Amino acid sequence: MLDEQAILDVLENGDFASVPPGFELTACVQKTKVIGDHIQLEIVLPFPCQGIKLSLAEEIEQEIINNWPQSKKIAIEIKQRLTAYETKAGVPPIAKIKNILAIASGKGGVGKSTTSVNLALALQAEGAKVGILDADIYGPSIPIMLGIPDARPVSEDKKTILPLEAHSIEAMSIGFLVEEKQAMVWRGPMASSALQQIVRDTRWGELDYLIVDLPPGTGDIQLTLSQKIPVTAAVIVTTPQDLALADAKKAVTMFGKVNIPVMGVVENMSTHICSNCGHQEAIFGEGGGNILSEDYDMPLLGQLPLAMSIRQQLDQGKPAVADDPQSSISQTYRQIARNLTANLSKLAKDYSKGTDSIEIKTWSPKS
Numbered sequence: 001m002l003d004e005q006a007i008l009d010v011l012e013n014g015d016f017a018s019v020p021p022g023f024e025l026t027a028c029v030q031k032t033k034v035i036g037d038h039i040q041l042e043i044v045l046p047f048p049c050q051g052i053k054l055s056l057a058e059e060i061e062q063e064i065i066n067n068w069p070q071s072k073k074i075a076i077e078i079k080q081r082l083t084a085y086e087t088k089a090g091v092p093p094i095a096k097i098k099n100i101l102a103i104a105s106g107k108g109g110v111g112k113s114t115t116s117v118n119l120a121l122a123l124q125a126e127g128a129k130v131g132i133l134d135a136d137i138y139g140p141s142i143p144i145m146l147g148i149p150d151a152r153p154v155s156e157d158k159k160t161i162l163p164l165e166a167h168s169i170e171a172m173s174i175g176f177l178v179e180e181k182q183a184m185v186w187r188g189p190m191a192s193s194a195l196q197q198i199v200r201d202t203r204w205g206e207l208d209y210l211i212v213d214l215p216p217g218t219g220d221i222q223l224t225l226s227q228k229i230p231v232t233a234a235v236i237v238t239t240p241q242d243l244a245l246a247d248a249k250k251a252v253t254m255f256g257k258v259n260i261p262v263m264g265v266v267e268n269m270s271t272h273i274c275s276n277c278g279h280q281e282a283i284f285g286e287g288g289g290n291i292l293s294e295d296y297d298m299p300l301l302g303q304l305p306l307a308m309s310i311r312q313q314l315d316q317g318k319p320a321v322a323d324d325p326q327s328s329i330s331q332t333y334r335q336i337a338r339n340l341t342a343n344l345s346k347l348a349k350d351y352s353k354g355t356d357s358i359e360i361k362t363w364s365p366k367s
């Protein structure tokens with residue numbers, strides 16, 4: 001019999017390619033209604049889902065028709081509700097920011113800033129309000145990557161600073177405020193107190209996610225920041241190389257020590273794509289991200305190739321996701337963004353941060 005339970009069974013047993021791996025769709029069903037052969041279904045996803053809401057609605061519609069060919073009018077609404085998740089007790093929250101996500105790597109040069117900036121833009125493209133903080137004190141590169149190297153933030157009240165805006169995300173960088181040579185000689189405590197001040201004194205708008213591009217390594221700065229800033233979760237960036245992996249493991253261990261959940265690993269420079277013939281080669285070895293993900297029981301959120309276009313777009317201040325949102329590289333970043341935030345939804349919610357001030361986006365059914 002076609003009833004509400006039958007619809008839930010279809011959702012539970014169906015294979016929906018658009019849904020991030022391991023994510024339970026049935027938990028997001030808000031409403032099901034069956035009146036004769038007419039079906040109404042409302043799903044509220046806890047992650048930004050602009051890129052999949054159409055395909056998911058179509059997949060669900062098809063699955064229902066496969067199971068119940070007699071069903072005639074199927075109305076599916078896919079909405080999103082982005083909430084805050086709990087952070088470590090004792091670290092004061094930052095007003096207007098729902099979630100802070102730290103992007104870390106054990107080793108320098110693996111593409112942490114590249115991943116941070118594209119991930120921030122991918123979350124925005126998926127329908128979230130996003131900010132990025134370049135906390136890479138020893139080599140701030142986000143201003144260049146966002147195409148605003150010479151911008152300087154202003155302070156209206158001499159106490160707080162206004163973030164800059166680029167490609168529809170808010171941005172703040174230690175590089176906007178301090179000369180590189182000056183920051184290079186700072187010791188750990190000075191660097192971490194400067195960073196705490198920047199993150200707290202910036203007048204961020206309402207943000208669903210603030211991406212923090214941490215300095216590479218697992219030293220004092222990373223440890224202090226992780227303890228003084230209300231970080232919701234971390235993401236580790238690595239290349240498949242043994243050396244980078246050994247350092248990535250140290251980063252995972254560090255977050256374990258400070259009780260910050262690691263949401264997964266992004267493997268950068270997985271393969272090299274030749275710009276002439278398109279041939280792919282695993283020049284840094286294979287399967288590194290998978291090994292890390294299996295050893296530490298955390299998902300491999302996605303893999304990016306070593307591609308000339310990624311570097312060129314960054315150098316021109318137009319990261320892949322902003323320059324060509326439909327390219328396969330941008331789609332990979334958007335998939336990583338969904339995988340990450342879908343995984344985040346397994347954490348305990350923090351209702352004190354206005355969970356209900358939500359932005360809802362709806363897909364209207366074609367039938």
Ligand SMILES: Nc1ncnc2c1ncn2[C@@H]1O[C@H](COP(=O)(O)OP(=O)(O)OP(=O)(O)O)[C@@H](O)[C@H]1O
Nearest residue numbers: 108109110111112113114139216305306307310311
């Ligand atoms: N997948 C990629 N394909 C091509 N070039 C890349 C890729 N990822 C990063 N790069 C390039 O590699 C260089 C280093 O990247 P990035 O600055 O993101 O690394 P990082 O880990 O943040 O480095 P640091 O340790 O200095 O902070 C940059 O020039 C960037 O454009």
